[in-house]
Amino acid sequence: MQPVILGDDRHRSHDPPFELNAGQHVAPVWEQPARIDAIAGALRAAGYRIAAPEPCDDEVLTTVHAAAMVDFARHGYAQWLEAGGPEVMIPDTFPPPAALRHGRCPTSPLGAAGWWCTDTATPIVAGTYAAARAGVDLAVTGADLLVGGTEAVYALTRPPGHHAGPDSYGGFCLFNPAAIAARRLSEHGPVAVLDLDVHHGNGTQDIFWRDGQVLVVSLHGDPDHLYPFFSGRAEERGEGPGHGATHNLPLPAGTADEAYLRVLHTAAEVIHDHGPLAVVVSLGFDTSSADPIGSMALSTDAYLRIGRLLRDLGRPLLLIQEGGYAIDRLGDYATAVLDGLTEPT
Ligand code: SP5
Numbered sequence: 446m447q448p449v450i451l452g453d454d455r456h457r458s459h460d461p462p463f464e465l466n467a468g469q470h471v472a473p474v475w476e477q478p479a480r481i482d483a484i485a486g487a488l489r490a491a492g493y494r495i496a497a498p499e500p501c502d503d504e505v506l507t508t509v510h511a512a513a514m515v516d517f518a519r520h521g522y523a524q525w526l527e528a529g530g531p532e533v534m535i536p537d538t539f540p541p542p543a544a545l546r547h548g549r550c551p552t553s554p555l556g557a558a559g560w561w562c563t564d565t566a567t568p569i570v571a572g573t574y575a576a577a578r579a580g581v582d583l584a585v586t587g588a589d590l591l592v593g594g595t596e597a598v599y600a601l602t603r604p605p606g607h608h609a610g611p612d613s614y615g616g617f618c619l620f621n622p623a624a625i626a627a628r629r630l631s632e633h634g635p636v637a638v639l640d641l642d643v644h645h646g647n648g649t650q651d652i653f654w655r656d657g658q659v660l661v662v663s664l665h666g667d668p669d670h671l672y673p674f675f676s677g678r679a680e681e682r683g684e685g686p687g688h689g690a691t692h693n694l695p696l697p698a699g700t701a702d703e704a705y706l707r708v709l710h711t712a713a714e715v716i717h718d719h720g721p722l723a724v725v726v727s728l729g730f731d732t733s734s735a736d737p738i739g740s741m742a743l744s745t746d747a748y749l750r751i752g753r754l755l756r757d758l759g760r761p762l763l764l765i766q767e768g769g770y771a772i773d774r775l776g777d778y779a780t781a782v783l784d785g786l787t788e789p790t
């Protein structure tokens with residue numbers, strides 16, 4: 446299969462000067478424009494052309510995110526500035542569980558960020574909305590290409606998305622392009638999301654928790670040692686009509702190629718049994734041994750083997766870029782996945 450690559454330079458407008466990790470000022474940030482520029486550069490050098498997305502309507506945002514959260518994403522930063530907030534919007538106050546039961550988003554723009562945001566490592570700056578919105582255009586264009594018969598699309602989204610949920614954002618993510626694409630594809634039949642980022646895709650899990658049409662299968666570092674800490678355990682299986690359509694495969698720190706590929710094969714069987722008309726892959730490269738914030742130890746060869754396994758699923762594929770922070774390695778990983786995908790069987 447010959448994949449279509451989609452990219453959009455608007456990702457560069459999300460360029461925060463620092464983030465807070467464990468209360469510490471961290472600069473440069475992990476999730477930076479050079480990540481996607483590195484991947485795009487390597488793909489061009491390998492002979493791929495990168496196509497622009499079609500703009501999609503704002504309505505797609507509320508197919509997975511609450512309207513009030515979308516409102517906050519669009520206007521919250523300007524209101525924060527007007528209220529005297531600094532150039533980088535990072536909340537310092539978060540609602541405790543009791544407040545979530547009886548509470549609502551405060552009217553203070555300085556308090557609102559803590560209502561929606563789950564951590565201090567996801568700074569919002571003037572260009573964040575535009576970049577995240579461009580990522581949604583990429584994902585929706587990709588979904589529509591699959592519906593039109595394209596076999597494989599790779600969307601170079603940034604910021605990433607799989608930690609953004611129905612009514613929360615965080616983990617470097619504002620909107621969830623993979624979830625938006627999966628929901629759109631699910632109008633046509635069953636869909637699978639395969640989340641390969643090293644961090645559990647808590648946002649995607651929450652979005653499809655009660656949705657039996659969209660299978661969510663995730664391989665990730667065990668949340669007992671890795672972000673997002675509070676979800677991603679094997680006993681989380683979905684609820685109501687979605688019961689059994691969530692599959693978490695947490696892996697120990699140090700997991701390397703053979704163990705990872707073995708578990709990925711079982712994930713492929715689960716996907717096969719669901720009979721999806723398309724598979725959306727949340728593709729993180731933070732599973733690599735070189736990643737500065739991951740917990741696993743995959744080699745470049747593992748990404749080639751992942752590409753072959755995705756090809757062997759035999760379904761239309763939409764790859765959405767998620768994490769991966771070893772910037773000088775990302776181009777090799779991305780080309781390795783595409784090499785595996787395009788290799789003749
Ligand atoms: C999409 C994605 O990969 N999001 C990951 C969000 C992780 N946020 C927490 C970052 C904490 C980094 N801690 C660094 C420890 C280095 N030893």
Ligand code: ZN
Binds near residue numbers: 643644731767768
């Ligand atoms: Zn990640």
